[in-house]
Amino acid sequence: MLRLIGDFLQAIFGVTLPEQAAAGAYLVDDLYNLVFLISIIGFFGLMGVMTFFIIRYHRSNNDKSAYIPHSALAETIWTVVPTIIFVGIAVWGLWAFFKAEKIPQDAMRIGVTGKQWMWTFTYHEDDRNRSGSEFKTPHMMYLPVDTPIVLEMTATDVLHSFYVPSFRVKRDTVPGMTTKVTFTPTKEGDFKIFCTEFCGTDHSRMRGTVRVVSKERFAAWKARELKEANITDPVELGSRIYANNCATCHNVGSERKIGPGFGGLFGKKREFSNAESVVADEEYIRESILNPNVKKVKGYENAVMNAFGGILSDEDIRHVTEFIKTLK
Structure with missing residues (x-):
């Protein structure tokens, strides 16, 4: 229902979100669409009430307004209704947050390192336990489609922030700390990575790409990279x-x-x-x-x-x- 509302609002007001390419992206979009809808209703409702009062109580029609010192009903309505709305949004947001943060037990774990001004991705022979031979790829992260992923991230110099709009994931990478984010890519293709924390003069160039491929293609790519990782030249x-x-x-x-x-x-x-x-x-x-x-x-x-x-x-x-x- 909220997705239909979101599509309608986007068609009317021209506001579009990036395509959904991860299983949990709807958690963000549904909450966004709800807040967007409430904001639209609130805005036009407020403008309508203001317009009504401007016309109804214009001075030419009413030289002297009635003195109304207090209205318990009105005060209750404008206190209780917004409180219910805001608490509801907060509860929904917490539910979506904890659902998105739940890490699957069988997830593939990939290391992410941010530094001025690039991303490096570390893969292991056993990606579930991050053990065995390893290799690294700069700028490009390869992922198998429909596979739970956990990114274990850090930084080597200053604070960075890893953001993939199509996956609706964003997490800071902090020197000396390991932060984690999880998602499951559901579409094959290339998706942009951005750094969303100002990190120096070339911050705007700190980009990368997530390439989601079939499981068979990923397995072949990984086998080739592991073989090349054993080069001694x-x-x-x-x-x-x-x-x-x-x-x-x-x-x-x-x-x-x-x-x-x-x-x-x-x-x-x-x-x-x-x-x-x-x-x-x-x-x-x-x-x-x-x-x-x-x-x-x-x-x-x-x-x-x-x-x-x-x-x-x-x-x-x-x-x-x-x-x-x-x-x-």
Whole structure:
């Protein structure tokens, strides 16, 4: 009933919501439609009463209004009726919240990490228990349709907020904490991810995509990714670490992005605005990853890079270095 009302109101007033692509999306939409309907009725009801009184009690028709000091009935109505409405909305909202927050026992668990300015998704061989071999994908989250999902989320730098409009899910990602959100995708296709908590200069670019596919296609994709996760070539591993952590701010060429490009970096003399020049060797790259703001490259004095200490291991840094050596 409320969905029909919502469709009617949207057709009349031109207000549309994103398509529903998750099982629990109706919980949000039904409550929204109810509040929308009450607001429309209240607005036009109030305007109607005001118009009636303006016409009925215009001064030309009634030079002197009757003195009415008190009306117990009117005061009771305008106190009790709104109270019932607001309490009803609150009870409905709490019911919908607890229903949406109930985590299924057999849900697939995926790690989500937010950092300036990208999303990274971590999958495991056993996604129910998050154990076994793992792999990560930047920007794109793959999901099987009609499968309960739990996202276990955190952030590495500042507060972010993970939002997928078509799923009606939104949850903050907080450094040092794990927050969870659950949903079941019901439609195949691509759905946009946004960050809805201002997180710095490139906040508006912190987007991603949820790609919902069939269960068979997801299983094939996951098997392929797990196989590739066992690659031992340091250059290939370094290129993946670059894609997951560095590509937002640094190009593989020499072109300027938020930070300087990596092309031709290794073995080149680097000029700084706050330190003596050095040759870009393994030690310099390591320092730039762990303590990036100690030395400011000329022309990038206002750029601030997040430190990756505790995020990238020594082996990860070695792989990135080997990858940078290949860039000309």
